[in-house]
Amino acid sequence: MDVFFLSLVISFVATGQTIVFPILPEYLSRFGGGTFEFGLSASAYALFGVIFAPFIGRFADKTEKKRILVVEIATFGVINLLIPLAPSFEWFLVLRSLEGLVGTSTAPIAIAIVSEITGEEERARNIAYVTAGISFGLIIGPTIGGVLLDNVGVTYPYILSGVLGITGAILTQILLKEGISEKSDQQQIGGPFLNRLPQPLYAFMLILLMNFINTIVWMMIEPGFIYHFYDNLGLSATDFGIFISVYGVFIFFGELILGGLSDKFGRKPILIVGVILNMIFYLALAFSENFVLLIIAAAIAGIAGGLLGPALNALISEVSEEAHRSFVLSIAVSASYLASIIGPFFGGWYLDQGYSLKSLIFISVALVSITIVTPLLLNFRKNDSVEVSLVVDNEYYPEPIGK
Numbered sequence: 001m002d003v004f005f006l007s008l009v010i011s012f013v014a015t016g017q018t019i020v021f022p023i024l025p026e027y028l029s030r031f032g033g034g035t036f037e038f039g040l041s042a043s044a045y046a047l048f049g050v051i052f053a054p055f056i057g058r059f060a061d062k063t064e065k066k067r068i069l070v071v072e073i074a075t076f077g078v079i080n081l082l083i084p085l086a087p088s089f090e091w092f093l094v095l096r097s098l099e100g101l102v103g104t105s106t107a108p109i110a111i112a113i114v115s116e117i118t119g120e121e122e123r124a125r126n127i128a129y130v131t132a133g134i135s136f137g138l139i140i141g142p143t144i145g146g147v148l149l150d151n152v153g154v155t156y157p158y159i160l161s162g163v164l165g166i167t168g169a170i171l172t173q174i175l176l177k178e179g180i181s182e183k184s185d186q187q188q189i190g191g192p193f194l195n196r197l198p199q200p201l202y203a204f205m206l207i208l209l210m211n212f213i214n215t216i217v218w219m220m221i222e223p224g225f226i227y228h229f230y231d232n233l234g235l236s237a238t239d240f241g242i243f244i245s246v247y248g249v250f251i252f253f254g255e256l257i258l259g260g261l262s263d264k265f266g267r268k269p270i271l272i273v274g275v276i277l278n279m280i281f282y283l284a285l286a287f288s289e290n291f292v293l294l295i296i297a298a299a300i301a302g303i304a305g306g307l308l309g310p311a312l313n314a315l316i317s318e319v320s321e322e323a324h325r326s327f328v329l330s331i332a333v334s335a336s337y338l339a340s341i342i343g344p345f346f347g348g349w350y351l352d353q354g355y356s357l358k359s360l361i362f363i364s365v366a367l368v369s370i371t372i373v374t375p376l377l378l379n380f381r382k383n384d385s386v387e388v389s390l391v392v393d394n395e396y397y398p399e400p401i402g403k
Contacts, residue, residue, distance in 0.1 A: 002117055003126050005175035006110055007133035009168050013073050013106060014137020016080065016164035019145035019157045021244055022237040025226060027154045031089035038223045039344030044097045046340030049104030053337065056105040057112075057330025061323060065109050070172045072109075075102040077165020084155040104337055107134065108329035113176075115317035115325055121263060124314035128259020131309050135255055135302075138248025146241025196327060198319040203378050204328075207316060208335040210271075210371050214308070215336040217282065217364035219343025220350070224357045225285075235291060243291075247298040247305075254306015262311035271315075271375040274308035277301075279368045286361040315378070 020027075028037050060068040079099050086092040110130055118126040145157040198204045229235050229243070262270040277300055284297035313329070320328040350360055 002177060003114055003129050005171075006113060007130045009073070009172045009175065010107070010110055010130055010133035011136040012164050012168035012171065013076070014134040015141040015144070016077065016137070016161040016168070017103065018137050018141030018244070018248075019148075019161045019164075020080070021142045022146040022240045023149045023154050023157050025230065026149060026237070027092075028089070030154075031092070033089055034227075036348055037089060038226070039348045041093060041096050042219070042222070042344045043341045044093045045100035045103075046337040048097045048100030049337035050334045050341065052101045053105040053108070053330040053334050054327060057108055057326040057328075060105070060109050060112070060326040065113050065326060066172065066176050069106065069109050069113075069176075070169050072102045072106050073165055073172060074169035076106075077162045077167075077169065079162075080158050080165060081162030084158045100337070104333055105326075105330050107131070108333050109326050111313050111317065112326040112329055115314075116322060122260070123317060124263045124267075124310045125260030127313045127317070128255040128306075128310035131313065132252050132255040132259070135248050135252035135306075139245045139252055140248075142241035142244035142248075143238070144241070146237040146239075149237045196321070196324040197331070198316070198328065200379075204319075206374050206377055207312070208332060210312065210374050211332050211335040212339045213367050213371050214278065216339035216343040216346075217278075217367050219340050220347035221285075221357065221360050221364060223344055223348055224351045224360065228357055229294075233289070233291070239291060243294055243298050246295050247302045250299045250302025251305040251309075252302075254303045255310055258303070258306050259310035261307070262314060267311045267315045268375040268378065270307050270311045272372060274304045274311065275368060275371050275375075277304035277307070279365055279372075280304075282361055282365045282368060286358050286365070 024038060024041065028034070028041070031037070056068065056072075076099060079095050079102070083092065083095050086095060111127055114126050114130050115123060144160070148157045148160070226240070229240055230237075281297055281301040281304060284293065284300060288294045288297050316329055316332055317325060347360060351357065
């Protein structure tokens with residue numbers, strides 16, 4: 001029941017976060033902003049995520065995760081209520097940075113809570129239920145934001161986003177049991193930084209690489225793609241909301257229906273299938289010149305995300321010590337947000353040099369192809385202090401050679 005409540009709360013938060021997706025170009029135009037300012041705002045959010053998410057995750061491991069979650073969600077809601085009042089682009093950047101500070105570690109803390117209250121046999125499935133709450137927000141949030149923008153203006157999506165954030169914080173406080181996510185008294189919180197990470201370290205670095213690449217390949221093309229969507233294809237904010245929502249629908253049902261497959265078949269095969277589908281998405285995106293083809297591409301991306309997300313989060317959770325789980329998950333998220341900083345700047349610079357969006361998409365395809373072999377190299381060392389059994393068929397904890 002707690003997993004259901006957490007999924008419900010996360011869906012409220014994700015809806016509030018994604019409502020603003022379609023409106024940023026219109027909002028930035030009031031300050032005379034364009035592609036560069038769009039990329040800068042995305043990077044400001046991500047920069048504070050990279051810097052502060054691990055510290056917040058570490059603090060959550062030392063205290064009660066529920067309390068941190070409530071504060072983060074409520075603060076995010078309040079900031080969105082303030083954004084329409086920003087008198088300049090500089091003030092907007094300050095507020096976006098603060099959103100990055102409190103918003104980037106919400107999902108890792110929620111996933112850490114789920115990992116602590118569920119067994120390994122159902123871990124990926126239950127994580128999928130919570131991340132499906134995020135996907136549900138992707139389904140309805142951008143559509144609501146696009147409709148509001150087209151009909152009542154740029155201010156109301158931010159107001160609704162703020163209300164949803166505050167409502168999510170209240171629901172978290174009421175519905176999630178007290179003490180359910182408190183740190184275990186049997187776990188040691190201290191220790192050197194590197195000892196808190198899954199071992200061997202190179203395997204965890206490969207996970208960070210997967211997170212980094214899976215994020216940067218989209219962030220490189222996002223600013224140019226949004227303007228291509230509006231200016232070259234002649235589509236509307238409502239159309240963009242539908243595009244994002246279709247992705248959300250497929251990742252939502254992908255997580256609910258397919259999210260538990262890695263519990264049955266192992267993490268590696270599911271990760272590889274997800275990466276291949278991700279490559280197909282970017283190839284489809286490169287040749288999509290009408291709305292129907294874009295919708296098909298979004299559906300492929302959603303299925304890929306429905307496979308990759310639960311499998312990867314479950315893997316990170318089960319190779320991390322419980323006392324450091326929020327911290328480790330936040331480190332993984334930081335890799336994604338580092339990509340969110342670099343990606344828009346590189347993509348904006350690349351397009352400013354006169355190169356085409358299609359060629360930039362092909363660069364994304366090449367980067368994704370690197371991650372196909374990455375899952376085959378994820379051989380983690382079993383730590384006796386990690387209270388999980390071996391993953392399916394010992395695929396992450398191989399027997400010693402010669403035994």
